[in-house]
Amino acid sequence: MSGPLFARVALVGIGLIGSSLARGVKAEGLSSEIAIFDASPDARAAARELGLGKVEDSLAAAVTGADLVIIATPIGAYADLGPELARHLKPGAILSDVGSVKQAVVRDLGPHVPEGVHFIPGHPIAGTEHSGPRAGFAELFKGRWCILTPVPGSDTAAVERLQTFWQRIGSMVEVMEPRHHDQVLAITSHLPHLIAYTIVDTATNLEESTQSEVIKFSASGFRDFTRIAASDPTMWRDIFLNNREAVLEILGRFTEDLTALQRAIRWGEGDKLFDVFTRTREVRRGIIDAKQA
Numbered sequence: 001m002s003g004p005l006f007a008r009v010a011l012v013g014i015g016l017i018g019s020s021l022a023r024g025v026k027a028e029g030l031s032s033e034i035a036i037f038d039a040s041p042d043a044r045a046a047a048r049e050l051g052l053g054k055v056e057d058s059l060a061a062a063v064t065g066a067d068l069v070i071i072a073t074p075i076g077a078y079a080d081l082g083p084e085l086a087r088h089l090k091p092g093a094i095l096s097d098v099g100s101v102k103q104a105v106v107r108d109l110g111p112h113v114p115e116g117v118h119f120i121p122g123h124p125i126a127g128t129e130h131s132g133p134r135a136g137f138a139e140l141f142k143g144r145w146c147i148l149t150p151v152p153g154s155d156t157a158a159v160e161r162l163q164t165f166w167q168r169i170g171s172m173v174e175v176m177e178p179r180h181h182d183q184v185l186a187i188t189s190h191l192p193h194l195i196a197y198t199i200v201d202t203a204t205n206l207e208e209s210t211q212s213e214v215i216k217f218s219a220s221g222f223r224d225f226t227r228i229a230a231s232d233p234t235m236w237r238d239i240f241l242n243n244r245e246a247v248l249e250i251l252g253r254f255t256e257d258l259t260a261l262q263r264a265i266r267w268g269e270g271d272k273l274f275d276v277f278t279r280t281r282e283v284r285r286g287i288i289d290a291k292q293a
Contacts, residue, residue, distance in 0.1 A: 019136030
């Protein structure tokens with residue numbers, strides 16, 4: 001299939017994901033018009049300079065008349081956006097988002113969605129440690145998964161249309177229940193970020209002389225943690241606060257496993273360490289085989 005899927009796409013929030021979407025929509029010819037709004041005047045100015053679309057100075061101007069509206073702001077802003085959005089969404093429009101927590105999206109946006117608007121939350125599992133409109137690029141979503149979490153009673157045709165949108169932008173698409181999504185992402189994304197933030201923060205609390213050596217002699221493992229820990233602080237604060245139950249559950253299981261490894265090291269139980277390290281290698285091979293490395 002080729003040609004525009006939507007006459008007008010509105011992007012609310014023009015950071016890394018929003019600006020990558022604007023570039024992807026334009027590159028693939030998915031819409032005749034891209035409308036953009038961001039609460040930050042600096043972000044709007046950058047979007048204008050980059051030519052990402054028609055940048056509006058109000059949410060109402062961007063959303064009015066749009067066939068597809070995608071929210072790409074931090075999750076903490078959704079509750080305030082909901083009532084304002086509701087006044088301007090046209091009947092038949094699709095309302096989606098890119099947030100990393102889906103139950104919170106249903107909670108904060110769902111009650112405000114007008115009759116006749118198709119509410120289909122989404123989450124492209126793609127990103128970098130960079131943020132802002134200038135960090136985006138059209139290829140960000142290519143070969144990556146996008147999870148859609150339609151609410152009960154969603155229109156099948158609207159879900160399929162949004163699925164086609166993400167596929168044409170380069171993603172593989174999976175449909176999932178919101179609660180299950182949050183549990184899966186707690187282990188695959190949220191816990192790794194929490195660990196990375198903790199390790200890097202521990203390094204900052206070392207003696208000054210050791211700190212400088214940690215930076216100077218950083219091995220690949222620590223460098224990978226610093227890359228993850230450089231992710232947008234506002235976004236990740238909101239993720240942890242809005243997926244706290246799933247994160248705390250997974251964190252509890254991780255803490256138990258970490259304690260078991262600590263005990264194995266203390267008592268010189270090399271066989272136990274070897275067994276764990278052997279099992280984890282298989283996970284890495286699976287990720288490589290799935291072309292998600």
